[in-house]
Amino acid sequence: MPDQPPSVALHERALAVFPAGSTRSALWYPPYPTYAAHGLGSRITDVDGREYLDLANNLGVLIHGHAFAPIVQAVQEQAALGSCFALPTESEIALAELLTDRVAGFEKIRFINTGSEAVALAIKAARAYTGRRKIVKLEGVYHGSYDYAEISNYSTPDNWGNEPHAVATVPATPEGVLSSVLITQANDISMLKRILASDSDIAAVIVDPVPARCGLTPLQPSYLDALRTLTREAGVLLIFDEVIALRFGYGGAQGRFGGQPDLTALGKIIGGGYPVGAVAGRADVMEATASAVSSSGTFTANPITMTAGLAGMSALDEAAYDALEALGARMRLACTEIIDKKRASMQVSGTGSMFSIYFHRRDVHDYRSYFKSPAENAATTRFHRIMLQEGVLMAPTATCFFSTAVTRPDEEHFLQAFATAVADFTS
């Protein structure tokens, strides 16, 4: 029998120890995922010895690509001094200063270890501050794995009904969780009004200002205005999830698109490639809830993450944001030209340094218009596979997260691969 590729052997070992063969299901794709060996800049090499242009960048974490020299140096220096202590360090203050200086609404900040925990912390703080228990979230919009925030993450036409309502994501979710989450539709102002008027126990509305599962485009300006005005009138806090969306502007998505949230959940890019989360926002809310709602995890503000985050975010200056923005716009335009030339039934949708490929031409403005049919899901998987064969790693949802490490030759490589993949859909 010929030697198996190392990825197959690793997959077999993974099947023996992980349920369904994976400890991180978002990265699994059939028949088995390729396993990473190492990365440098825009490139990642797998254990089978194949090199790819990496546009997945750990789902948006690696805004400078792999092994970014200033981060490597900062981490090596910090690791030699100790990785974590039962004492605070200057590193956490330095990263907090950088973030609060950049975004007008970040008056105070607290760190935690993941985006999911940041979302949970923000929701708990909103409950503690308002003395109310429920939250409102958008149907289908992903905020990580906190029980309340993951309700209706994967609603389907079979269960979503005429009016959006709470649909359990995990079997046997307690009734108390389901009844504490009110679901609304992105960009629907009258539905938001109705929901806010229907219940006096709402602590917060949480939105991602650029929701991936509603087209990866910003919520409409009139909807953002309504969110701010209506929540304020109802004494409800407005929470933005900028775990991804911070990458859309030097002053955050809120600096670019508006919305003035009371609290913002952060993660991904602010940790320089190490596990991180944070909640930032109004000083009065943050001060009033600091002792009641704990962010005191064992690894919170650990100096490896804090020094890596400081190095990465310091290099992400306004010029770097502008360059990423221009790169994303260039690639969206070039991909759209390829699609149009081939008359493919596809489209490119996205904002700034991100985009996603959809296998239809309908307008996407909320979860229901985004929702992929089985054929569209199959097309997404096939497209992802062809791009891999062409040496480009995208997220399995056919989403790209561009990094500052992408070069002009990388752009050409990507567009060639893209044209090959599109041709496969039109031949």
Ligand SMILES: Cc1ncc(COP(=O)(O)O)c(C=O)c1O
């Ligand atoms: C918008 C958004 N919020 C929250 C999260 C959860 O972050 P984490 O995976 O760090 O828990 C994610 C993760 O992809 C996300 O995309």
